[in-house]
Amino acid sequence: MRINTTSKLILLFALAILLGSCGEYNKILKSTDRDLKYTYAKKYFEEKKYSRSIALLEELVSFYKGTAQAEESLYLLGQSYYNSKDYLSSTQIFTTYYNTYPNGEYAEPSLYYAAYGMYLDSPDPRLDQTKTYKAITEFQRYIELYPQTERADQAKTYLFELQEKLAYKQLLAAELYLKLGNYMGNNYESSVITSREALKDYPYSKYAEDFQMLILRARYELAENSIRGVKPMRYRAVIDEYYNYKNSYPSGKFTKEADKYFNKAQDIVDKLPDS
Numbered sequence: 671m672r673i674n675t676t677s678k679l680i681l682l683f684a685l686a687i688l689l690g691s692c693g694e695y696n697k698i699l700k701s702t703d704r705d706l707k708y709t710y711a712k713k714y715f716e717e718k719k720y721s722r723s724i725a726l727l728e729e730l731v732s733f734y735k736g737t738a739q740a741e742e743s744l745y746l747l748g749q750s751y752y753n754s755k756d757y758l759s760s761t762q763i764f765t766t767y768y769n770t771y772p773n774g775e776y777a778e779p780s781l782y783y784a785a786y787g788m789y790l791d792s793p794d795p796r797l798d799q800t801k802t803y804k805a806i807t808e809f810q811r812y813i814e815l816y817p818q819t820e821r822a823d824q825a826k827t828y829l830f831e832l833q834e835k836l837a838y839k840q841l842l843a844a845e846l847y848l849k850l851g852n853y854m855g856n857n858y859e860s861s862v863i864t865s866r867e868a869l870k871d872y873p874y875s876k877y878a879e880d881f882q883m884l885i886l887r888a889r890y891e892l893a894e895n896s897i898r899g900v901k902p903m904r905y906r907a908v909i910d911e912y913y914n915y916k917n918s919y920p921s922g923k924f925t926k927e928a929d930k931y932f933n934k935a936q937d938i939v940d941k942l943p944d945s
Contacts, residue, residue: 695722704733708743720750741767745776752783761787782821785809789828795839806832837875840868844884851891858892861885883924886911890931902942908935 698710711726727747734740748763764784768777788805809829813822847861865881865888872878889911893904912932915922922928 715746715750720754723750741771741774757787757790778816781812785812795835799836802832802835833872834875837868837872837877840864841877841880848888852895858888861888879919879922882915882918886915886928886931905935905939
């Protein structure tokens, strides 16, 4: 394929600009004039050349400690990492900024972006949730300190999402206990306890009805798999939990299943000698 003269000129011009840009950047990197580097770090940041701004700012943040440029250079470094989608590094920088300058010019956005980086780093519900708890703590601190900012509503949304993740982890645990049944202990009771704790910790969770139904299922399965002597007490517990579920969710999605447990439990209790 032939390239006409105009196209060649455009390519040569673009190449010259690229080489000139690279040459300029290399000169700045080698320069000992840190104020010049700082000027270019901000210039590259504005041009969205974040890898270049990071390379310069990494050197400058330690040099500028205790100076007027210290806060801005650290915040720009955090933003450069954030805009590069290196959220782990940005979280570390923003956290350092906030801990160093809690009343600084960029304290509010730094705390928000630090929490947001932790939110993005929150793992799958099946894994350890230490990072999730940390993100929740940071969002709660942000909302408490900056309740009127434009980012506060979004912080609340992220906070609720993280709490739902923890609720779901509890749901998985409660379901597992139910499946284990009487294997190596009374796992039905563990399912009930886990579900009750989750309802106490996350009363407005979208999984609240699931937890309430798990309690009823666990009570029913425990009654079914109990020795004769304790069956009356445990079937009555099924009936009690049925009413708890129905009072909370009169038209709940598990109504048909709940009615089945109630009818069987009530029929058995009615036939018991000590009922």
